Amino acid sequence: MKNLCLIPLLLLVFNVFGQDLEGAWKLTYLNGDKVTEEESVKIFQDGYFAFGTKKADTTNHFIGAGGGTYALEGEQAYSETFDFYTTDPEKVGTSVGYNLDFVDAKMVLSYTKKGHNVIEIWEKISDRDDELNGTWVITGRKRDGELHTMTPGARRTIKILGGGRFQWIAFNSETKEFSGTGGGNYTAQNGKYTEYIEFFSRDDSRVGASLGFDYAVKDGAWHHSGLSSKGDPIYEIWSNYREAYLEKQEEQ
Incomplete structure (x- = not known):
């Protein structure tokens, strides 16, 4: 070789x-x-x-x-x-x-x-394919039962899923600041999404843990809900990265 x-x-x-x-x-x-x-x-x-x-x-x-x-x-x-x-x-x-x-x-x-x-x-x-394959950017989050939307800018959080693997990244492309990342394997079946963590920039001890969530794709957006690693309830909306960010940057 x-x-x-x-x-x-x-x-x-x-x-x-x-x-x-x-x-x-x-x-x-x-x-x-x-x-x-x-x-x-x-x-x-x-x-x-x-x-x-x-x-x-x-x-x-x-x-x-x-x-x-x-x-x-x-x-x-x-x-x-x-x-x-x-x-x-x-x-x-x-x-x-x-x-x-x-x-x-x-x-x-x-x-x-x-x-x-x-x-x-x-x-x-x-090269496994499923309905969550794609590059996503967070555009909404529920707080105290109320949905708050956000417009991705220089500071953004994205998640890329492909070939049965996932990786999320939080960063600011303008200041070049990096806030964190994690990734590993995932499964997505019958409305249940599970992440199996293989690396985590903020805490190596989280490797080997798994997190389960509910999911649904509605009007092209990924609705992601369940409990965070700290046990707090979460409800997030992730949108197609190209449509929600890249195309808007090209229009400017």
């Missing part, structure tokens, strides 16, 4: 346009070395991506996260524009270009970092 990483990308036989990025991916090799000490999972959904990285040991210590919009810009050309990046906030608002290809159903990303060539190999975990 290490030799595979060193093959020039022009020799790779699969074309990116014949592949589907959407779903969840795990970083398996970095510059020919198998990734064993850390676990990085990246979700692609509806033109948005997010990743979370933690220690691959019993501590489950959170290391970092990043995400934003992505674009395919031609054969083997791919770019990411960051909304948040915990280990290097100065990347927020900037775009990074990559060469992107596929070999043996694995995603190969290559780029230059500080004058050095970097090759990442990602393996798809799942």
Whole structure:
């Protein structure tokens, strides 16, 4: 496998346009070395991506996260524009270009970092689809029985679901401030939504816990209700991220 990483990308036989990025991916090799000490999972959904990285040991210590919009810009050309990046906030608002290809159903990303060539190999975990697959932004919350709506701005909380994985992120893309993130596996069936936490930036000890909620999709919005991790009742409304935020930004 290490030799595979060193093959020039022009020799790779699969074309990116014949592949589907959407779903969840795990970083398996970095510059020919198998990734064993850390676990990085990246979700692609509806033109948005997010990743979370933690220690691959019993501590489950959170290391970092990043995400934003992505674009395919031609054969083997791919770019990411960051909304948040915990280990290097100065990347927020900037775009990074990559060469992107596929070999043996694995995603190969290559780029230059500080004058050095970097090759990442990602393996798809799942492309499972359900009615909650998508990128969402919170637009409403009940307080004392009264629904309060909110308009997403520079400070926003999003949740991306794809390939059976979820990740939520709270950040401010204007100040580059990061407030928190968490993610893992989820199930969504018959109006019951359950999250199984695999990383949490605010408290590593929450890893392994599960939280169950009721859900319904009404007029394209996700209604999410139940009890928080602290036992407090919650009722939230999540809207399609592109419609509620991106398209409004494009109109300005």
